[in-house]
Amino acid sequence: MIDVKNLSKTFGRFQALANLNLQVKEGSVYGLLGPNGAGKTTLIKHLAGVYRPDGGTITIGGQPVYENPQLKARIAYIPDDLFFFSQANIEETAKFYSRLYPAWDEERYQRLKQVFAIDPRRRITRLSKGMQKQVAFWLGICLLPQVMLLDEPVDGLDPVMRKKVWSLILQDVAERQTTVLVSSHNLRELEDVCDHVGILHNGELLLEKDLDGLMTDIHKLQLAFSGEVPAGLLSGETVLHREQNGSVLLLIVRGEREKVLAQAQKANPLILDLLPLTLEEIFIYELGGVGYDCQNILI
Amino acid sequence: MNWGVSGMIAKTSLFSRGLIGSDLKRFWWVGALYGLFLVLILPLHHLMRLEQSLENKWAREALQRSLYVVTGNSELQVLLICIVPVVLAALLFRYLNTSRAVAMMHSLPCRRETLYTSHCIAGLILLVLPVLLTALVLAGLNLTTTLNECYSMLNILQWLGLTLLFNTLFFAVAVFVGMFTGNTIAHLVFNYIFHFLPIGLDLLVKYNLRELVWGYSDFNAGNTWLNYLPMMRLLEQSTRLGDISWGQITLYLGAAVLFFGVALYVYKVRQLETAGDVVSFPVFRPVFKYGVSICTMLLGGAYFGSMYQNTWPVITGGYLLGSLLGYWTAEMLLQKSFKVWAAYKGYLAYAATIAVLLAGLATDVTGYVHRIPDxxxxxxxxxxxxxxxxxxxxxxxxxxxxxxxxxxxxxxxxxxxxxxxxxxxxxxxxxxxxxxxxxxxxxxxxxxxxxxxxxxxxxxxxxxxxxxxxxxxxxxxxxxxFPVLSQNLEAIKLIEIKDERTPKAPVILVNRGEIAALTGLLRQEIRDLTFEELNARTTDYVNINITDVNGNSVPYKLRKSFSRVSGWLQDQGYYDQIILKPGEIIYVVLESEAQPGQNPGLRSHVEIRDREIIEELMYLEPSGKYKEYPQGEGYVFVRFFVQASSGLYDYSMNIPKDLTVSPGLKAYINQLN
Structure with a gap:
């Protein structure tokens, strides 16, 4: 669906993106992670057709996005930094979008009034930042987009509204195969919604992962022994991390779950716990050297 | 997924009604204000003056002239023409200047052409509608009131056409200029700089050359293209260049089209991330930086030269200060930072170039200063x-x-x-x-x-x-x-001789013989004038006016040294007819010159009726000691009151207090103190 090849962009002497490659499958939710200044917003502005690439190509559904109104009519872009016309209220802004986006779903707009519960006659620029974000989602969803580009989307939203918004979006993903690309500097935010994650750092994509795969083959084990910790424990498996505290051992191991557990049992631990891994931990342990870089990058 | 859902395609068109509608909705007030001002300045003003215009020809003409955009006296309208399109262009394209707005506008499903043309069309609508409405109101008044005696429908049409022409042109220029900057204030400033830079630079360069190059003449044939810069021309409101011609109209229109076209091209190649930058295109940053440096340098030189002395050290000092100021200001604006010291190399290169140029001027490399033909x-x-x-x-x-x-x-x-x-x-x-x-x-x-x-x-x-x-x-x-020297005798219609001190009727010569005789003598006298006589400041009161058959007259003073002319006039008996005689002066008043700021009515004065003193005063020749302006503290103001049929006639002169005079007169002068 979204296909970015060798994208590069410089601002003056600053290289914002360097030969970036990225693929997002149709109907998936792709999380773009990276610290401030990594190039997330720059990449998204390219995907939205705002910036002209210095090099490389960006296609969505096989078509280049830059200066392509037909394609852009099916993209909803919700920037981190929202802009609304200073005098306009929600109703007028909705009308403005409905005239420019042929797929605008008026019925949906009316229906969503209940979800967002903001008086549509209020001037948008007078609303709080969080409410403005809600308006952006409200309008964005009504464009019936095939692609949603969300830059730091849940910033400023309260937890209840976060949940509501995500459920609306994920519903679209499920029903209409909408492709979503969402950026954040906070991994935890994306954990629940993304099926793919890419980490952007200094304008380059450090890695790309399918989260489902990740989750199944990395395990965090906590073992306690009555005496010495036996040597050669789990020697057959790939131990990504090992931390010993007296007779308590903490291991991060890659491998099939059953096999790993069977190996561990052989050493007769007093306690054997399989602990849940956070996405952050997976990244850090999985990636080794690169992962430790990421540790500094991700919060 | 099907991307080409029929009926859902955002049509690729030249403009978008949605965008135009939104622009009109957001900026209608500009057009409304413009229209309101126009109605106040024109139709309403005309109605208020309607009564006056019925009686007064001048008032009628003033009303008609208020419809002359280029050559009339319509400063207010012209000011609006110079401001409204620029403000509109700045407002319409302001979204290019903040990254938030530019991202929003450009994520819309529109090509850049569409955005550009839509905003331009919205702007033009807001410029055209108020003018059109005003013209309709004017036409309505023309049909229903006596205003049709002041101006015709044609005048209204011309007003409409020219106002629209200049509105369009200035809007096009403002849009064009806006494409090169990412800052609204810079947009406004650059716009007016763009209009006035050619003439300002021309003036500055000429002024500086005049001070640096001895003998330099800022000669121009008076008919340069600079006269036709539209904003200058409008603000000048002068008939100097005559009415605007169809050729010029075509030229201005062509320029507007060109500006719109080039602006579109520039918009398409513009990088949107330059929102907020003073100069959007890296190529133009040095142009801006060194352009500002040159302008402030010339301005600095001109300022210091005119304030202090026009000497090389002062002027080059002005250059140094001016260029430093301009260079670093431009650099700070470009980098949006005060930490710009790293750019010193650019300034050194600039300074070195200017130093070489100045050295060339100082040593007269081209030989301009010393070139005197054989x-x-x-x-x-x-x-x-x-x-x-x-x-x-x-x-x-x-x-x-x-x-x-x-x-x-x-x-x-x-x-x-x-x-x-x-x-x-x-x-x-x-x-x-x-x-x-x-x-x-x-x-x-x-x-x-x-x-x-x-x-x-x-x-x-x-x-x-x-x-x-x-x-x-x-x-x-x-x-x-003295044109009389080469004037054809036949072309002289009459000669009038008059003493300007008295209201007595002049002598008018029409007899060919007399004209020939007087002209001949006058020519001899003029031919014999020496350099010293030509340059001396004299007080001569008798004028000889020679009027030719076309009605042009040239005045000549009957100098005291022109004894042959005076002799002839006396022989003919004319001299006594016109000359003021001492007996005709009733009395003389001496007044001390007013101190600066003093009420003239409070000056001390003394009246003289002593005939001898009056005669002495009458023939005093104080001019030899005259300063440039013979007035002030050291002077006495002398008023002569002359008998005339209709009462008293007076003339006056200033004499220095220390002039050598008779003791009697001295006593009178002393009374003033």
């Missing part, structure tokens, strides 16, 4: 304070034969001896004096190969008297200064 190469030479007689003569031949402009302020020399004398004078003028004074005179050679050599120097008549003497005493000079 008298043998010169066909003729023009010498005078005024450039226009030369221009009319040499560049535009269409000048009426009888125009006074031909005679005033300049002299032609074609006699080899005279040319030699002017060249000798020119050699003296080359030495730049410590203090320059005197009127600036042009020296313009027409060389035998057809080229012109134009120089301009301040000529102090006292300093250069020895070189000026043969020039001034030449017949060609006198023919220029």
């Amino acid at each position: 008298p043998g190469q010169v066909q003729k030479v023009y010498f005078g304070t005024n450039m226009f007689p030369w221009l009319y003569q040499e560049k535009l031949l269409a000048i009426p034969e009888d125009s006074r402009a031909r005679y005033e302020g300049g002299y032609y020399f074609t006699e080899p001896d005279n040319i030699k004398n002017v060249v000798l004078l020119h050699h003296q003028l080359l030495q730049k004096p410590q203090v320059t004074k005197g009127p600036r005179n042009y020296v313009i050679y027409t060389l035998k190969n057809g080229e012109h050599l134009v120089r301009q120097y301040p000529v102090d008549e006292n300093r250069y008297s020895s070189a000026l003497k043969p020039v001034y005493e030449s017949l060609e000079y006198k023919q220029g200064r």
Whole structure:
């Protein structure tokens, strides 16, 4: 669906993106992670057709996005930094979008009034930042987009509204195969919604992962022994991390779950716990050297 | 997934009604305000003046002239034309200047052409509608009131056309300029700089060259393209260039189309991430930086030169300060930071270039300063304070034969001896004096190969008297200064002789014989005038006005030294008819000159009725000691009251208090203190 090849962009002497490659499958939710200044917003502005690439190509559904109104009519872009016309209220802004986006779903707009519960006659620029974000989602969803580009989307939203918004979006993903690309500097935010994650750092994509795969083959084990910790424990498996505290051992191991557990049992631990891994931990342990870089990058 | 869902395609069109509608909705108030002002300035104003215009021809003409956009007196409208389109362009394209707005606008499903044309169309609608409405109101008034006696429908149409033309042109220029910057204030500033830069730079360069290059003349043929810069032309509100022609209209329209076209191209290549930058295109950043440096440098030089002294150290000091200020300001604006010291190399390179140029000027590399033609190469030479007689003569031949402009302020020399004398004078003028004074005179050679050599120097008549003497005493000079020398006798219609001190009727000569006799004597007297006499400041009260058959008259003073002319007038009995006689003066009042700021009514004064003293005062010749303006503390203001049929007539003069006078008069003067 979204296909970015060798994208590069410089601002003056600053290289914002360097030969970036990225693929997002149709109907998936792709999380773009990276610290401030990594190039997330720059990449998204390219995907939205705002910036002209210095090099490389960006296609969505096989078509280049830059200066392509037909394609852009099916993209909803919700920037981190929202802009609304200073005098306009929600109703007028909705009308403005409905005239420019042929797929605008008026019925949906009316229906969503209940979800967002903001008086549509209020001037948008007078609303709080969080409410403005809600308006952006409200309008964005009504464009019936095939692609949603969300830059730091849940910033400023309260937890209840976060949940509501995500459920609306994920519903679209499920029903209409909408492709979503969402950026954040906070991994935890994306954990629940993304099926793919890419980490952007200094304008380059450090890695790309399918989260489902990740989750199944990395395990965090906590073992306690009555005496010495036996040597050669789990020697057959790939131990990504090992931390010993007296007779308590903490291991991060890659491998099939059953096999790993069977190996561990052989050493007769007093306690054997399989602990849940956070996405952050997976990244850090999985990636080794690169992962430790990421540790500094991700919060 | 199907991307081409039929009926859901955002049509690729030249403009978007959604965008235009949104622009109109957001900026309708600009058009409304403009329309309101126009209605106040024109139809409403006309209605208020309606009654007055019925009686007064001037009022009617003033109303008509208020519809002349280019040549009339419509400053307010013109101000609106210069401001409204610019404000609109800045508002419409302001979204390019913040990254939030630009991202929103450009994520819309529109091509850049569509955005551009939509905003331009919205702007044009907001400019056209108020003007059109005003024109309709004017037309309505024209049909229903007596305003149709002041101006016609054609006037209204012309007003409509020209207002729309300039609105469109200025809007196009403002849009064009806006494409090069990412900052709204810079947009406004650059826009007006763009309009005025050519003329400002022209002035600055000429001013600086005049100060740096001795003898440099800011000569121009008076008809340069700079006159046709539209905003200058409108603000000038002058008939100097005549009515606007169809050719010029086409040119302005063409320029508008060109600006719109180029602006679109620039928009398409513009990088949107430059929102907020003062200059959007890296290529133009050095142009901006060094352009600002040059302008502030010239301004600094001109300022210091005019405030203090026009000497090299002062002017180059001004250059240094001006360019430093301009360079670093521009650099700070470009980098949006105060930490710009790393850019010092660019300034050094600039300074070095300017230093080389200045050294070239100082050493006169081109030989401009010292170029004086050999008298043998010169066909003729023009010498005078005024450039226009030369221009009319040499560049535009269409000048009426009888125009006074031909005679005033300049002299032609074609006699080899005279040319030699002017060249000798020119050699003296080359030495730049410590203090320059005197009127600036042009020296313009027409060389035998057809080229012109134009120089301009301040000529102090006292300093250069020895070189000026043969020039001034030449017949060609006198023919220029006193046209009667070469005037055709047949062309003289009448001669009027009058003493300006009395209301007595003048003597008017129409008899051919008398005209010939008087003219002949006057010519002799003029031919015999010496340099010293020509330059002396005298007080002569009798005027001889020679009027030709075309009605043009030239006045000549009957100088005290013109004894042959006075003698002839006495012989004919005319002198006594016109001259003021001591007996006709009833009394004289002496007044001390007012102190600055003092009420003139409070000046001390003394009345004199003593005949002897009156006669002495009447023939006093104080002019020899005159300063430039014979007034102030050291002077006495003398008013003569003369008997006239309708009561008292008075004339006055100033005399210095320390003038040598009789004890009787001295006593009166002392009474003033």
